[in-house]
Amino acid sequence: MAKAKITFEDIEQTVSVPAGTRVIEVSERIGAGIIYGCREGDCGTCMMHVLEGWNNLTEPSVLEEKVLKENMAGRHDRLACQAQIIGDCKVKPA
Amino acid sequence: MKTSVDVSAHREGVEFADGVYWVGALDPNLRTFDIILTTANGTTYNSYLVRGSDGVAVIDTVKENFSDEFFARLESVADYSEIKVIVLNHLEPDHSGALPELMRRAPQAHLYISQRATSMLKALLHGEADLQYTTVKTGDSVSLGDRTLAFLHTPFLHWPDTQCTYVEEEGVLFSGDVFGCHYCDKRLYNDLVGDFRFSFDYYYAHIMRPFKKHVMDALKLIEPLHLKQIAPTHGPILRDRPRRYVTHYRELSTSALARSIGEQDRSMIIFYMSSYGNTARMAEAISEGASSIEGVRVSLYDLQGGETDPFVDLIEEADALLFGSPTINGDAVKPVWDLLSSLAVVNLKGKLGAAFGSYGWSGEAVRMIEDRMRGLKMNIPVQGQRVKLIPTDEELQDCQDFGRQIAEVLVGKPQEKGVIDFADLA
Numbered sequence: 001m002a003k004a005k006i007t008f009e010d011i012e013q014t015v016s017v018p019a020g021t022r023v024i025e026v027s028e029r030i031g032a033g034i035i036y037g038c039r040e041g042d043c044g045t046c047m048m049h050v051l052e053g054w055n056n057l058t059e060p061s062v063l064e065e066k067v068l069k070e071n072m073a074g075r076h077d078r079l080a081c082q083a084q085i086i087g088d089c090k091v092k093p094a
Numbered sequence: 095m096k097t098s099v100d101v102s103a104h105r106e107g108v109e110f111a112d113g114v115y116w117v118g119a120l121d122p123n124l125r126t127f128d129i130i131l132t133t134a135n136g137t138t139y140n141s142y143l144v145r146g147s148d149g150v151a152v153i154d155t156v157k158e159n160f161s162d163e164f165f166a167r168l169e170s171v172a173d174y175s176e177i178k179v180i181v182l183n184h185l186e187p188d189h190s191g192a193l194p195e196l197m198r199r200a201p202q203a204h205l206y207i208s209q210r211a212t213s214m215l216k217a218l219l220h221g222e223a224d225l226q227y228t229t230v231k232t233g234d235s236v237s238l239g240d241r242t243l244a245f246l247h248t249p250f251l252h253w254p255d256t257q258c259t260y261v262e263e264e265g266v267l268f269s270g271d272v273f274g275c276h277y278c279d280k281r282l283y284n285d286l287v288g289d290f291r292f293s294f295d296y297y298y299a300h301i302m303r304p305f306k307k308h309v310m311d312a313l314k315l316i317e318p319l320h321l322k323q324i325a326p327t328h329g330p331i332l333r334d335r336p337r338r339y340v341t342h343y344r345e346l347s348t349s350a351l352a353r354s355i356g357e358q359d360r361s362m363i364i365f366y367m368s369s370y371g372n373t374a375r376m377a378e379a380i381s382e383g384a385s386s387i388e389g390v391r392v393s394l395y396d397l398q399g400g401e402t403d404p405f406v407d408l409i410e411e412a413d414a415l416l417f418g419s420p421t422i423n424g425d426a427v428k429p430v431w432d433l434l435s436s437l438a439v440v441n442l443k444g445k446l447g448a449a450f451g452s453y454g455w456s457g458e459a460v461r462m463i464e465d466r467m468r469g470l471k472m473n474i475p476v477q478g479q480r481v482k483l484i485p486t487d488e489e490l491q492d493c494q495d496f497g498r499q500i501a502e503v504l505v506g507k508p509q510e511k512g513v514i515d516f517a518d519l520a
Contacts, residue, residue: 005513011475012501017516027520028468031475035443037469047473069212094445 004085008032008093021056023048023080023091029061034080044071046080053089057081102280105163107171110283110331111323112240113145113263117152117167119160129436131300132232133293134280138326139164142268143171144261146238149178152203153243153259153268158191165192165199167365168417172198177234181206181243183270185214191329193221195359208247211255230257232315248272248312250305258316265322271301271310273339274326285334293329296337298346303410304441306347313344330453334355351411355391360504362446363408366418372452372484373418379490380416380450380479385496389503397429401495402436409437414446415472416497416505419459421451426459434466447472448500450479450493457482475503 003021006026010033015026019050024046037045042092044067050057060068064082077094101108102122107115122136139156143166150172177200182190186208191203207215212229219225228237232247246258251272259268266305273464275297279287302309317340324332324339325493346513351361364381370376377394385392393412395405409415418424418433447467449460460478467474481489 003497013511014513015516015519016513020385021516024520030514033444035471035473041138045233070100072209 004056005088006085007088007090008034009053009090017085019086021085023078023083023085026085027080033037034091035093036081039060039081041079041082044068044073044079046082047061047071047077047094048075048080049074049076049094050076051090051092053087056085056087056089058084099282099286100280101282105166105169105170107143108282109334110325111170111261111266114252114261114266114325115143115145115167115171116141116282116325116331117141117164117165117171119156120278120280121157121160121243124276125277127276130497131276131297133276133278137276137328138278140274140324140325140329140331141168143168143178143354144238144241144243145172146241148237150176150177150242150318151181151236151238151243152177152196153181153193153325154183154270155196156191157188157368157429160193161192165195172281172320173325175202177203179204179206179243181236181259181268182211182215182255183259183268184494185198185218186210186271187218190215190218190271197225199452202399204228205402206236206243206244206245208249210257211257214253214255235262235365244329246315248308248315250308251312252301252305258312260319266322266338267316267319267321269316269324269326269518271327272309273324273332273343274331277329279330282331283328283334284332284375287330290330294342294486295346298343301438302343302347303439309343309347310320313340313347314377316340328485349372349411352493359389359391360413361391361411362395362414362416362417362501362504363395363412364418365395365405365430365433366450367397367429368418369420369422370452370484372481373420373450375485375490376450376452376479377418377479378492379414379485379493380418380497380500383494383499384501386494386498387501387505387507389505392497392501402433405433406436406440410440411435414448414500415442416469417463417467417501418430418449419451419452419463421457421459424456424458426463430459430463431466434463434470437470442467443471445472446474446500446504447474448478449474450481450482450483450496452483454483476500
């Protein structure tokens with residue numbers, strides 16, 4: 001299975017994961033500072049800032065785009081409960 | 095200023111600034127609000143109307159079953175055809191309840207809400223009306239000719255959608271639930287009503303307290319305003335020395351702990367319960383380990399000897415919270431759950447959490463407490479410490495290391511780490 005590395009900048013920790021893993025699955029287990037609310041892409045609580053590897057996360061769905069807009073997301077912000085890791089990237093809590 | 099006012103004697107609008115009217119409703123019989131609050135003498139749903147040379151604005155409405163009183167007061171000061179603007183500062187049903195009917199009666203009126211309110215509006219009205227609205231933020235304003243409504247983006251006071259509206263020419267701030275309270279008094283104004291200090295503070299403690307940071311952000315926008323009167327959505331209109339309430343909000347939202355232990359120090363609180371002294375010994379070892387890190391102030395509390403409310407106060411200001419519980423019949427003990435289910439009034443987002451405990455055979459308590467803390471939006475940087483029955487010297491040493499490790503995370507000391515494989519994560 002293809003692997004990818006995700007780095008959580010706030011705790012300076014890198015994890016090697018199977019491609020397709022959602023950020024939420026890794027960040028909760030590792031204790032990174034991204035915080036979750038509904039866990040289903042609706043509330044915007046888990047907004048994270050993508051520092052590197054923007055294109056190494058799956059593209060946001062129409063629903064995620066809408067929630068990002070409602071929560072006044074910045075240019076490189078994503079929802080950690082929705083984004084799947086498909087290549088190396090670095091993130092931090094937004 | 096009028097010396098006697100009785101708004102229960104009539105159903106008319108009350109002018110409290112030039113062209114600015116109270117058109118709200120009294121609910122003197124309410125005793126429980128939103129499940130979480132009690133009120134000893136009811137509440138008011140304050141709706142307001144602003145008359146400008148070029149049209150009328152309605153600011154917030156009332157709870158649906160108080161619509162008759164609201165519409166009667168509104169009709170006494172304006173015709174529906176004059177209403178040009180409707181502002182909802184907050185979409186909670188006690189303020190948006192009469193909106194659909196108001197829109198039916200004044201179909202030409204245009205609605206102004208915050209960006210965050212849009213999804214709530216849809217969920218509240220469920221397509222009842224194909225509403226046209228404009229979203230507004232700080233810096234936006236709407237003109238009514240000789241009256242201007244300026245908007246302040248003040249989110250999370252106490253919903254994501256909340257905002258304030260300011261009538262520049264009259265110095266009146268429509269603050270939404272901010273500076274409000276559940277206090278019903280037919281005398282309407284803060285200098286005429288009874289002693290409502292308790293209701294004001296109680297309301298803050300249950301509604302605004304979890305959002306202190308957002309209160310401080312909002313105060314930055316509110317404090318520079320020339321405030322002649324504050325008109326909140328519940329309780330008395332604050333016409334007499336309104337700035338006192340602004341100052342009081344700042345005091346209530348300021349950390350008391352930072353003043354006593356210094357801005358740089360981090361506070362860690364260890365709560366525990368112990369049946370045979372094993373979890374207590376773990377707690378002491380963890381405390382010792384954590385205390386060895388400079389800049390960390392550790393407090394140790396046996397849950398058996400305390401009450402929930404003061405503990406909630408301590409938790410609010412702590413940076414790290416550790417909970418120790420034995421496992422009894424596959425669960426953490428009740429005092430731990432009691433405390434962990436009493437925290438809705440404080441903001442825990444991003445605080446560090448950890449769990450520990452001694453157990454006899456299965457030891458589920460630690461994982462369950464960790465899950466609860468994650469659910470409360472806390473970070474769990476170090477996996478919990480579990481010991482079977484009586485801790486050995488080595489296990490107590492592990493507890494010390496555990497405390498030290500959490501304290502290091504707390505002061506931001508980098509930990510030694512390589513790349514972890516996902517498969518190795520529990």
